[in-house]
Amino acid sequence: MSALAERGEIEITVPASVANLGPGFDVLAVAVQLYLRLKVRAIEGRNELRFNFIGQQLKGDNYIERAFNFLARQHSGSFPSLEVDVHCDIPIRSGLGSSAAATVAGLRLYEAIMEPMQARDLLNAAVALEGHPDNVSAALLGGMTASCQLPDGSTSAVSMPWPASLCLIVATPEYNLSTSAARSVLPERVSRHDAVFNLQRMAHLLHALQSEDFSLLHEALSDRLHQPHRQKLIPGLDQALMLDHPDILGVCLSGAGPSIVCFATQSFSEIERMLANIYEGLGLPYQVRTLAVHRNDEAPVSEVPPNEPDPSVFA
Numbered sequence: 001m002s003a004l005a006e007r008g009e010i011e012i013t014v015p016a017s018v019a020n021l022g023p024g025f026d027v028l029a030v031a032v033q034l035y036l037r038l039k040v041r042a043i044e045g046r047n048e049l050r051f052n053f054i055g056q057q058l059k060g061d062n063y064i065e066r067a068f069n070f071l072a073r074q075h076s077g078s079f080p081s082l083e084v085d086v087h088c089d090i091p092i093r094s095g096l097g098s099s100a101a102a103t104v105a106g107l108r109l110y111e112a113i114m115e116p117m118q119a120r121d122l123l124n125a126a127v128a129l130e131g132h133p134d135n136v137s138a139a140l141l142g143g144m145t146a147s148c149q150l151p152d153g154s155t156s157a158v159s160m161p162w163p164a165s166l167c168l169i170v171a172t173p174e175y176n177l178s179t180s181a182a183r184s185v186l187p188e189r190v191s192r193h194d195a196v197f198n199l200q201r202m203a204h205l206l207h208a209l210q211s212e213d214f215s216l217l218h219e220a221l222s223d224r225l226h227q228p229h230r231q232k233l234i235p236g237l238d239q240a241l242m243l244d245h246p247d248i249l250g251v252c253l254s255g256a257g258p259s260i261v262c263f264a265t266q267s268f269s270e271i272e273r274m275l276a277n278i279y280e281g282l283g284l285p286y287q288v289r290t291l292a293v294h295r296n297d298e299a300p301v302s303e304v305p306p307n308e309p310d311p312s313v314f315a
Ligand SMILES: Nc1ncnc2c1ncn2[C@@H]1O[C@H](COP(=O)(O)OP(=O)(O)OP(=O)(O)O)[C@@H](O)[C@H]1O
Pocket: 036, 058, 059, 060, 061, 062, 063, 064, 065, 086, 088, 091, 092, 093, 094, 095, 096, 097, 098, 099, 100, 102, 135, 177, 178, 179, 180, 254, 255, 256, 257
């Protein structure tokens, strides 16, 4: 029996995510405590989905519906009609993984009303729809994830430790930038010098997050694969990268932007104010939020006993 048949109404919650984390372009992402929530009820009839967007208006296509239909077409095709209330706190086209959250929500909705699915099938469906794996991996697994596209075309995603004390202060200007527009400015080829630069930072970033030694975090968040090419599209990024405060441990673009993220373990309101001053100077409306990392289970990933199979690892 599906969860919906058992309970009459179900809720599905999917987190926002900050992708790339500087050098980890299309690889790293971290889920954060900002959510897309669905409330779902069965209604009379079959094969109809009715959506009510509450609070935030949908800009663009409905990716919840797209993901649901993707699975419905692959499986039986027939489903009970549903009414879905969508409460979305994730700003759309802002570099916080709204499309990934919507896609994962649609897949989880199908799973909830039909049958449980293998985690790897959900991930592969999400990547097929989203086009890049980083945000959807974090939206599915929670915490920080590293994704890898395998030679057979499937995707693997693994969970990585994230220090409980490290928060993200995220500034979002009111300035829509679609991911496709922010990807269109990226060069097809990069130099060996730049590839090595990113590998060095990525290794140091993972070390800093594992060891909780943040002394090299600032340098470890620099990037040459995407951020410099996007910088001209992102209001406030030049100024944010130059912010100077002893508790700002590093700064980078959030996903494809235009959100910008500062990392810190304290002084959150001072850092929020510094980010706010940038957009006030530019005359742009903005929102600033201090976000903790979202974990699917509250146990830190590092506490998973080494010999237990980790259910959050796909292969
Ligand atoms: N709550 C939602 N419900 C349905 N579809 C959504 C929702 N939120 C976003 N989308 C779809 O995702 C599109 C935005 O995707 P896009 O990848 O450009 O931005 P983003 O995911 O917010 O940013 P990024 O990928 O850089 O984090 C919207 O135009 C809409 O089609």
